[in-house]
Amino acid sequence: MTNGSLQHSISSWFPIPEVEELADSKEQHEINEISEENIEPAIPINSSLLEFSQEASQFLNITVQPEQLYDLMRLLKTNDQTHFDYLFCLSGVDFGEELGVVYHLESTIHRHMLVVKVKTSDRENPMLDSVCDIWYTAEFHEREVFDFFGIKFKNHPNLKRLFLTEDWDGFPLRKDYEDTINMIVK
């Protein structure tokens, strides 16, 4: 499926509630802000809680809120038209002010690819849903993300540090990590 049709079908799964019933009024702008959507209403196809983008990347990117992450992932895998059953890359990213995870998905039947990003602005105790019962490969990858970024995943069967020792202090791949002994900064 092309990116456009992917975007069309995925966005229909998460419509913004009550937006169709309201006229173009101030209340709509308020409701848009409450539902955490920050694209101007001038873009017609954006009637969903997800944020789509194709610039600066070779794949279709979806930015999703942490609350809808698990449902979106499950639908992406089980829906026959999208059928994203191959999670080939799960990376943690420190976006500067927020921490997040980037998922690269591929479908083994339709051979299309997709990128899903989720961000959380809580740097003290970031929590996200785990997808390891949808794709088994996520179990190890999420442990790695926890090890390096500190992002905890709910419902993960074995969330321990993977590479570093159990008593390591801090999360090395964050941008504000300081370690005068081990790091050489140019």
Added chain:
Amino acid sequence: MDSTTKNSNFKTEEYQINMGPQHPATHGVLNLLLTIDGEIIKKVEPDLGYIHRSIEKMCERDSYQQIVHLTDRMDYLSSNINNEAVCLAVENALELEVPERVKVIRTIIGELTRISSHCLWWGVMGMDVGALSTFFYGFRDREMINDIFEETCGARLTMNYNVPGGLMLDIHPNFVKRVKKFVAHFKTKIPEYDRLLTQNVIFQKRTKGVGILTKEDAISFGASGPVARASGYSCDVRKYHPYSALDKVSFKESLKTEGDTFARYQVRIMELWESLSIIEQLIDNIPEGEHRVKTNAVIKLPKGEFYQKVETARGELGVYIISKGTKNPYRLKFRSPGFSNLSLLNHIAVGGKIGDLVAIMATIDLVIPDIDR
């Protein structure tokens, strides 16, 4: 065979042993915590991090030419292909068109690297199941490839021959002749490998029906490379997302459906034949041209995200670069094939015996620096 009786007067206890980190069969520093009941394995838990060198953090500080040098310490058996991955990512981001000569030479060297890695794998596979002489036979052929690399690229293991923009130096005048001689020699050796190991009854009994991986599990665990292809999942990156000169050659993808250890073994032997065929198609027609395109001394990728997939000897390596327009990447992630392949070890080794675990690990072909990065 259920070895534990249900008689309550005869209780057996599970015990834990550490296989590793120094162990002849784990191909590197991997510690496996095995929970065993007699001879039956109940749980396998890998304990990683013994060779973690924080490559991803170093990449955030280094320039792109320096990053290429870090990649060949990851999976040191397919070092050329790792280098190619980063160079391709950078070149695609900069929209830099490399000459045809460069593409063809990169593919030839990549396939030679794949053959060299599989030779070593075959030797170690025999050694793990007990036929110790196969190690020397595999290395004998690998030495010929190492000599070719030494003459052209300057090093035997960590080559760094690919740079963003092309190759570091043009190929040696003897390269074509030596590669052809090697191909002719190796074609007589693969049947010898078959007679020694593949057709051996003891070997077949050790590997057939052991460690079965179904196709759905392979996809869900993110397996790639020969491990996934032996279960019937067609995932060769060289076919679906071709790079360098791979869209100009024709080769068959090695697929098997049984998903057991013997199928994984056979897939790799078939890959040896396919790699030889790719080299033969390309070696006589290397186009003339420049071996390198000039890039700036300081490479700055435009703002954005870039993902490049290549097929190493172990599976699909992915390079994911997030760049903010500066001379270092903002975040660089290596999706290593061994990492996902290791996660399925617990799933397929449970219920088997320790001897089976060794055979399974030999066919999954783990290189631990690839996993630990």
Added chain:
Amino acid sequence: MTIDIIINSHLWFAANTAEGSLSILEMVVIALIYLGIFSVAGLFLVLLERRVAAWFQLRVGPNRVGFQGLLQTMADALKLVSKELTGTSKADMFLYNLAPYFVIISSLMALAVLPFTNEFQAFDINIGIFFLIAISSIGVIGVLLGGWSSNNKFALIGAMRSGVQTISYELSVGLSLLTMILLTGTLQLSEIVDVQKDGWLIVQGHIPAIIAFMIFMISGTAETNRAPFDMVEAESELGAGFHTEYSGMKFAYFFLAEFINMFIIAAIAATVFFGAWLSPFGITESIPWLGVFWFLGKTLALVFLMMWFRWTFPRLRVDQLLTLEWKYLLPINLVNIVIMALMVWLNLIIRV
């Protein structure tokens, strides 16, 4: 000439010592001579193994120390003797120290009954074969003790596997030898060789004898824990199996015992199947002391065969090992005995 020296020194001893202590003194001297010869022989067997392995693996092997490496194992033995005898603190010290002695003593005892020529046999009792089989069963105690008392899980796994394996394959060794005893009618080794004066036993009892020989070689290799049955000390799995925790001289005992066991199995096969010191078709009948060379030649050929197995085949898994014995070798063996009995009864033996 050597026999004359021995006879002369025998007479000299007899003339100079009291009655009862003569035989004891003789036995001690002979025992010491045997110990000396076979410790050195064990060392040379190790060197032979290393050269043969190197030949299979396209390399040269040790050839620097002494002429063609002949002094290599001397150097290794010197090193082993000078090593620190480590031991784990939690190991059961008495059993830990005792275990290697079981193994080496049972190996050396079996050497006493082998017939090198018709006069050169240390101990010719009338239950020769029975004695041999019984003695080689004692070695397994040493293995089990060594593995258990090391207080090491790997060693214990190795020892358990070895115990199971040895007990199972003793049956096949015994039964295949029994097949040949049906032809000779006696257990005494020198008489077995006498029977072979009209044709080696493997020729006399053609088909069942060949089957018995093959079963004997397979079970013999399994008895000595050599590849393809070396799950016990599978280097790529368990480190070193039951002798992981041993070092220095005690490790040397285990190591040496393995090679001497290999020699014994080959020697028994040479004696029972191939006529010990008899030359083929009696060509050197007139020079009796050449018998030693024939005996050693046949034994070393079979030792080479066992080494060939080791460096070519992968190893069998533990349950496949036991399946082979209990489900295949044992039934074949029993049927073979019946066939041989029928042959002897119907007098279908080939006499050369």
